[in-house]
Amino acid sequence: MSDTTATGTPAAQPGRTIETVPVTRVDSGHDLALTVHRLTGARPGPTLVAFGGVHGDEAMGPEEIRRFVSSVDPAELAGTIVAVPVANPYAYAAMSRFTPQDGLNLNRIFPGDRNGSVTEQLAAVLAEIMLQADYFVDFHSSGLYSTVEYSYIMDDGREMATSFGAGLLYHHEPYEGTSSAWAIKNGIASTVCELGGGGQLTDAFLDKAVRQGRNMLKGIGMLAGAPEAIVERQTVMTELVTLRPSKGGTMISHFTPDRLGEVIKGGTVLGEVVDPYTFETLEQLVAPYDSNILVLSREGYTRTAPGDYGFMVGNANTTTTVDELFGT
Structure with a gap:
């Protein structure tokens, strides 16, 4: 295998890295930053960007990201996975859907504003991270007291949603200001996975996140093999x-x-x-x-x-x- 790309620049070596991406300095003196995991595969391929914890009360998302990313061996991967397990650290710490500092819902203000409030700056940095993607997946769950299971199927993310394998899919125009709407506007195929929450059936949903996440990687050619049929039938809801x-x-x-x-x-x-x-x-x-x-x-x-x-x-x-x- 060549150790250079087609342009003659050194090729990235397969493996895992963790990067800290600065966002802003807040009035408490804390430097707000995002932790970004990068898995570089042994073979060339697309880039998948994955977020968890966009809503801080959806604690399943970060753990689903951790288990999903940890299950992938770079030696078996084609392309790159870029994962942000906790996309809104302050909301995650407060177990809140909204950022405590400004009361905003991160998933309604993409692409954000580099000169705006805390949440607006988070959205701006996350949007910049997303722009390197060919595919984008946002791991959500329900909040503190409820449990959910379905996935979004977008016009530009059919292969992702079908291979992820949820029995229930929801098709609609993405809400303005969401991460998926921003992805689609920038030509990035995307899906949103809603799995678990409420402290109910936790292990079963975490197992699904890994199995179905890996199946999605097969569906978009990042893992070898054909995606398995996880459910007998996928029902698409429009209302x-x-x-x-x-x-x-x-x-x-x-x-x-x-x-x-x-x-x-x-x-x-x-x-x-x-x-x-x-x-x-x-x-x-x-x-x-x-x-x-x-x-x-x-x-x-x-x-x-x-x-x-x-x-x-x-x-x-x-x-x-x-x-x-x-x-x-």
Whole structure:
């Protein structure tokens, strides 16, 4: 194997490196930086950029990145993996969806601003990291009290989403300001994986992140071999709604995380908010479509605040298949 590239510059040696990328200095005197892992493969190939911890209350993401990246031997890899396991360190430390310093949601302000607030500067540096990618994957989970399982299928990331192997896929235009929207605008194929959360079925979801992440690498030619068929059928949802309580208290869930993917009749009470002081039922969260696919749910008992994620369901009557979606 040649030790030079086609341009005559020395080729990077296979292996792992860790880099600290500075972001800014904050008013506490702390130098905010991102930790970036780079796996250089033994063979030439594309570059995959992977983020975890964009939302700090989604603690599964960083661990999914750690296990996924650690499972790949550079000797078997074609191309390069660039991974940022904790994309928002302050939000991760606070276990918050929002950055405490400025209250912003990192995944709504890409590509950020190098001269802006803390979150805006984080987004700007992350966007710069993304620009080296041919492929981009963002590992998310649900937050502190709920559990989720599905992946986004984008027009420019079909191979990533299908080979990742989630049984439920969601197709829609990416929300403005998200990492995936920024990737697509810059010609980078992308997907978003929503796996786990809420402290439920943790080991099973972490195992899925590794198995399905490696399968995705096969699908885009970064690992040898054909991707395996992880599920018998992949269902593509085109309508998805989040049910949020308007009142806080005790959330009693009638559909726990072991029932994710189940089809539920419209009008079914998925859960209810109970006043922990008076025991009064304050609110019911009801399946809105005629036929509903359970995408996000809660354990039997959790606490809840107004506006929290309660349940997420897809419209089972408007689903399609990958082939039908892309006309193949």
